[in-house]
Amino acid sequence: MKILVYGFGNPARQDDALGIEFVHRMQQMLEREFDTLSNIEFDIGYQLNIEDALKISRYDEVYFVDASYDEKENFNIVKLYPKPLQHYSMHSVEPAFILDICRELYGVLPETYMVKVRGYEWQMKEGLSPAAEQNLSLALDAFQYYIESDIQISEKQPMIT
Amino acid sequence: MTKKITIEPVTRVEGHGKVTVHLDEKGNVTQSRLHIVEFRGFERFIQGRPFWEAPVLVQRLCGICPVSHHLAASKAMDAIVGVTPETISPTAEKMRRLMHYGQIFQSHALHFFHLASPDLLFGIDAEPARRNVIALAMENKELASQGILMRQFGQEVIEATAGKKIHGTGAIPGGINKALDPQDKDRFLNGADPLNAAKMVDWAEDALNFFLDYHKKNKEFIDNFAAFPSNHLSIVRKDGALDLYHGVLRAVDTAGNKILHDIDYNTYLDFIGEEVKSWSYMKFPFLKNKGKKEGWYRVGPLARLNTADFIPSPRAQKAFEAYKAYTNGKPNNMSMHMHWARLIETLHAAEMIETLLQDPEILEGELIREGKRQSEGIGLLEAPRGTLFHHYQVDDNDLISMANLIVSTTNNNEPMNQAVHLVAKEYLEGQKEITEAMLNAVEVAIRAYDPCLSCATHAMGKMPLKVTLLDASDKMLDEKLKN
Numbered sequence: 001m002k003i004l005v006y007g008f009g010n011p012a013r014q015d016d017a018l019g020i021e022f023v024h025r026m027q028q029m030l031e032r033e034f035d036t037l038s039n040i041e042f043d044i045g046y047q048l049n050i051e052d053a054l055k056i057s058r059y060d061e062v063y064f065v066d067a068s069y070d071e072k073e074n075f076n077i078v079k080l081y082p083k084p085l086q087h088y089s090m091h092s093v094e095p096a097f098i099l100d101i102c103r104e105l106y107g108v109l110p111e112t113y114m115v116k117v118r119g120y121e122w123q124m125k126e127g128l129s130p131a132a133e134q135n136l137s138l139a140l141d142a143f144q145y146y147i148e149s150d151i152q153i154s155e156k157q158p159m160i161t
Numbered sequence: 162m163t164k165k166i167t168i169e170p171v172t173r174v175e176g177h178g179k180v181t182v183h184l185d186e187k188g189n190v191t192q193s194r195l196h197i198v199e200f201r202g203f204e205r206f207i208q209g210r211p212f213w214e215a216p217v218l219v220q221r222l223c224g225i226c227p228v229s230h231h232l233a234a235s236k237a238m239d240a241i242v243g244v245t246p247e248t249i250s251p252t253a254e255k256m257r258r259l260m261h262y263g264q265i266f267q268s269h270a271l272h273f274f275h276l277a278s279p280d281l282l283f284g285i286d287a288e289p290a291r292r293n294v295i296a297l298a299m300e301n302k303e304l305a306s307q308g309i310l311m312r313q314f315g316q317e318v319i320e321a322t323a324g325k326k327i328h329g330t331g332a333i334p335g336g337i338n339k340a341l342d343p344q345d346k347d348r349f350l351n352g353a354d355p356l357n358a359a360k361m362v363d364w365a366e367d368a369l370n371f372f373l374d375y376h377k378k379n380k381e382f383i384d385n386f387a388a389f390p391s392n393h394l395s396i397v398r399k400d401g402a403l404d405l406y407h408g409v410l411r412a413v414d415t416a417g418n419k420i421l422h423d424i425d426y427n428t429y430l431d432f433i434g435e436e437v438k439s440w441s442y443m444k445f446p447f448l449k450n451k452g453k454k455e456g457w458y459r460v461g462p463l464a465r466l467n468t469a470d471f472i473p474s475p476r477a478q479k480a481f482e483a484y485k486a487y488t489n490g491k492p493n494n495m496s497m498h499m500h501w502a503r504l505i506e507t508l509h510a511a512e513m514i515e516t517l518l519q520d521p522e523i524l525e526g527e528l529i530r531e532g533k534r535q536s537e538g539i540g541l542l543e544a545p546r547g548t549l550f551h552h553y554q555v556d557d558n559d560l561i562s563m564a565n566l567i568v569s570t571t572n573n574n575e576p577m578n579q580a581v582h583l584v585a586k587e588y589l590e591g592q593k594e595i596t597e598a599m600l601n602a603v604e605v606a607i608r609a610y611d612p613c614l615s616c617a618t619h620a621m622g623k624m625p626l627k628v629t630l631l632d633a634s635d636k637m638l639d640e641k642l643k644n
Contacts, residue, residue, distance in 0.1 A: 010221060011221065011328075012206070012218070012221035046227070046328075049271075049312075050271065050308070050309055050312065051309050051312050051313045051316065053309065054309055054310075054313065105302060105305060105306060105309070124203060124205075124206045125206070
């Protein structure tokens with residue numbers, strides 16, 4: 001099974017960097033623990049874009065990771081289903097929309113999850129806020145457990161903290 | 162009762178803005194405006210940072226055209242380290258050009274296939290659910306797939322030249338940090354179909370032919386929708402050729418008379434002013450010699466093909482000749498012809514990529530040069546959406562003390578407002594009911610300019626669509642929110 005963990009966000013917008021930071025740190029954590037990570041790949045982006053539909057079509061399981069403005073929990077992982085959009089802007093392309101293009105254009109539907117990490121500060125400034133940093137740490141611990149069990153256990157449920 | 166219709170944000174453009182249309186008691190359009198509601202503050206963000214960080218930092222302005230900012234800032238920083246466009250090494254210039262044409266190619270492809278073509282294929286009066294890229298994909302999978310692969314090819318050229326997919330580091334003050342890897346050259350020139358340069362040239366020509374065929378069948382709409390006279394500005398090569406990376410500043414009026422005579426862009430402040438208006442964060446640039454009222458101008462593909470005398474690549478030149486013949490060699494003021502011009506530039510970018518890849522100097526040579534340190538640097542280039550100005554001052558501690566950026570969309574601010582007003586008058590005036598098709602017509606006019614209104618944070622839950630109805634005293638009559 002091929003897995004993609006794909007974080008996106010703008011590192012110059014404080015907590016909007018949560019998706020990218022998540023991927024960097026998760027990759028480091030897993031590489032420290034395992035000798036080879038042959039079935040997991042990592043990628044980052046400034047924002048989702050149309051060609052990401054082609055990218056995810058090559059994986060069996062995909063985890064999108066993004067900062068969340070309105071998430072009530074510290075973090076959350078939810079299963080995604082394809083969703084067409086009526087109003088389309090390259091700056092508000094949702095993962096479910098990318099999934100929809102993937103299904104329509106390439107005829108495949110990878111198992112896809114959205115990892116949402118709650119953020120608080122969005123000014124033109126670098127560095128995560130302390131609260132977002134704490135949420136990121138919690139999300140990384142939980143996701144590491146989650147992804148490890150994913151390799152061993154075929155059935156898993158969306159997790160809500 | 163007089164009322165004001167607000168569309169916020171405009172959909173299918175980069176970033177977000179809102180449009181307000183004021184109607185009087187008889188339903189006549191009295192005023193329409195494109196408001197830019199987000200203040201970016203980037204020019205302040207970069208102050209106090211070491212100058213060599215600028216080419217990397219400024220990319221964060223935009224997720225769609227970061228390379229344009231990367232290269233414009235690099236050109237400005239070349240001046241700081243004493244390197245001029247005449248003294249930069251051939252390898253550095255050619256690598257930067259390859260990066261730039263990769264950016265133009267992918268950005269133009271994205272705009273045409275995935276932002277504009279749904280409007281063209283299905284019509285602006287089609288129901289909203291049909292006017293999106295999924296509908297395009299379902300009804301014309303080959304076209305949608307080609308668009309994605311053209312964008313992917315451009316992105317791969319950028320990654321090979323800039324070093325990274327996002328926030329590339331390829332261009333540095335005074336040059337570049339690496340030449341092209343021979344394996345990348347071989348991959349781009351001889352890679353399996355369809356991801357090679359020759360196929361991209363063919364596909365770019367196919368896309369142009371698709372538009373020309375559409376134009377034949379829809380002349381009235383394409384020729385008349387939001388058409389209005391204006392001045393046009395861009396950089397051109399010293400001999401008048403289309404050059405998207407470097408040149409002199411030229412402007413022509415609606416009759417084709419030169420009103421800015423190929424000036425050195427380092428003197429732009431002597432010729433271009435910026436007007437501030439209370440209802441928008443975005444400034445309104447104008448040519449000082451024509452004044453605020455008459456001096457506004459368009460930038461971008463339409464303007465570039467109006468200012469340039471010829472295109473220095475054979476297939477794009479042939480297309481350019483047909484394009485110019487359509488207006489008897491006079492400037493083209495038809496807003497929807499922006500798509501035609503954009504597709505000719507897409508073809509030119511593909512040809513330039515193929516040519517640059519065959520140049521041996523792109524594989525080896527001097528990467529970086531230095532000269533006499535300066536305290537001020539100005540870098541201009543033609544970004545996908547139009548002329549992009551970067552201007553910096555640096556203090557004795559190598560820290561940036563002043564930054565002034567005029568982005569392409571700012572240059573097109575007044576033209577977009579003109580287009581919105583024209584369309585609003587044509588589609589909304591005297592109507593008893595404001596339909597989705599009428600509102601979309603306003604958006605189509607804006608989208609022709611491919612505006613990048615801002616790079617707002619896109620964290621989930623932060624991009625609602627708000628439609629507000631207000632009366633003449635700005636009292637809200639109705640409001641709808643869509644996510």
